[in-house]
Amino acid sequence: MAGQVAAVSRNETYSFSKPNRDSVTLLTGLGVEGDVHAGETIRHQFRMTYEPDLPNLRQVHLMHEELFDELALKGFVVAAGQLGENITTRHVDLLGLPTGALLHLGEQAVLEVTGLRNPCAKINDFRKGLLGEVFEMDPVSGEFTFKSGVMAVVRHGGTVRPDDPIQVELPPLPHHPLERV
Template sequence: MSAGRVTAVSRNATYAFSKPNHPSVRLLAGLGVEGDVHAGETIRHQFRMTYEPDLPNLRQVHLMHEELFEELALKGYEVSAGQLGENITTRGVDLLALPTGALLRLGADAVVEVTGLRNPCSKINDFRTGLLGEMFALDPRSTEFTFKSGVMAVVRQSGTVHPNDPVEIELPAHPHRALERV
């Protein structure tokens, strides 16, 4: 099912909060974004590597919905693609409503599997004071808070992704599992 499109692709070879935009990124099956510091089979998150270095990397690719930037602009925060550390920015895809295990075909070849929600870190406030508080919302399905800072995925099929590539969604078999923090 066609859902939307890619609006930007970003990567950074060094640990930094933001990731510069590029004309394309190459996704490598089982690893992540080629040339990105978070690519790898095991955890590459700077803090989590200190206490969980051998766990599988469920955060190979960070996807974020461009609509979030518009929501933040209404609250006085100017944010654009890559600035919150995402690799792939989308439009027209309700990323936060996807179930765990949903497959996203990005462009002609690349396929990622959604593993969970990105938990926002305190560095968001270093980027824009007060922005961290905007990354939480009350989940309408429960009385708990959820994260709005995008989803994490692993690469199932290699391929190159460009801005304006289509995004197609394949949902897993029922019962669906709601996204949790990874």
């Protein structure tokens, strides 16, 4: 089954949530046009203070809509854009993708997955206790599983709208699992 864009969101100012839009324009090498996190170098507030000149590997935040269903079963009502993502997907195993996977969205846009989103403590300001639900620790390995989506860079720009198809293109072998960026 091909994936699909469920919603698109952007915000011109720093805030936790991003309003849904009818469309967003992805700009090659920058991110979402008009979004506060767009840019060639790091644009996330906390990281800008100590790594301002590093490349922005977090130009676009994608989150799977299925997470909202999982959270609803635990009593958390969350909708697209409310956790700060730019693109909400459905039927794409974002967390299972390898580093470097390409996501073809709509007619032209191509994103390269760079890593996992590291959820911040602000998520508990949005919904108390939610931080503990967007990551879990494997009791055997002691490793964390981060569930709050993936980050990507724009390899080819274009307009993206809800209901646009998403095609996944895997990188050449060997595949490398996603790490936090």
